[in-house]
């Protein structure tokens with residue numbers, strides 16, 4: 579097989595209408611994130627960012643066992659300090675790209691989401707999980723800490739104490755706990771996971787694309803700032819949307835009692 583064909587298979591892409599399904603595909607290593615897989619994921623994200631036909635993305639893992647079991651331990655074991663820092667920065671860069679893609683990304687968590695896999699979930703807009711999914715940041719069991727954003731995003735999402743409980747124990751947690759703490763928004767039976775995630779993504783993809791991008795941006799922009807600043811950002815973005823064709827179409831369609839046909843302009 580051509581080298582590119584092999585690399586291509588590391589992150590499969592299947593489009594269904596305006597939704598792209600990305601499947602991380604190293605099932606024999608529980609989809610562990612090695613450098614080639616991360617690089618391919620980065621390429622796929624750039625591809626999706628530039629594809630106007632795609633309005634929402636679902637991210638999942640190949641096989642029944644794992645979403646992603648973390649960064650590749652075999653690859654990392656002999657890193658020196660500088661290489662490890664570079665690896666963490668490169669991983670953070672790719673996960674930041676998910677968080678700033680401009681299109682909603684839903685994680686469909688089909689199994690283990692540990693370490694870098696859990697951090698991948700944290701970078702998505704939200705996550706739907708199989709009842710059999712398992713979550714955790716077990717890095718301390720390896721003598722390290724999370725490096726792809728886990729120490730920052732988990733605390734922001736589930737609060738400092740719960741985040742520290744997860745990070746300091748390194749324990750693996752069931753899907754029910756992830757739901758209770760707000761790491762995932764919905765649990766479904768394993769065999770229904772992909773269909774449910776795609777259905778939710780299709781619903782999102784039918785909404786105004788300009789508004790979707792603005793909504794994500796404003797929620798994230800307000801994350802770390804005082805409420806008054808966040809509200810100002812919200813009002814500014816709300817105003818800007820009235821320059822868009824999507825706003826005109828969305829409101830006209832409501833008043834004319836017909837479905838909206840958004841163009842993303």
Ligand code: CAA
Pocket residue numbers: 606607608610611647648649650651652669690692693694695697716717720723724725726728
């Ligand atoms: N890196 C490399 N290979 C991995 C891996 C990882 N993170 N996780 C699993 N694998 C490989 C195993 O080595 C094994 O390969 P072989 O068949 O060649 O031996 C294969 O996947 C299947 O795994 P197991 O035999 O271990 O499966 P299991 O059912 O007994 O256990 C598991 C499943 C509990 C998820 C276990 O594999 C495990 O604990 N994995 C490591 C989880 C982990 O510590 N993740 C954090 C990584 S560090 C990190 O992510 C840093 C960061 O923040 C960026």
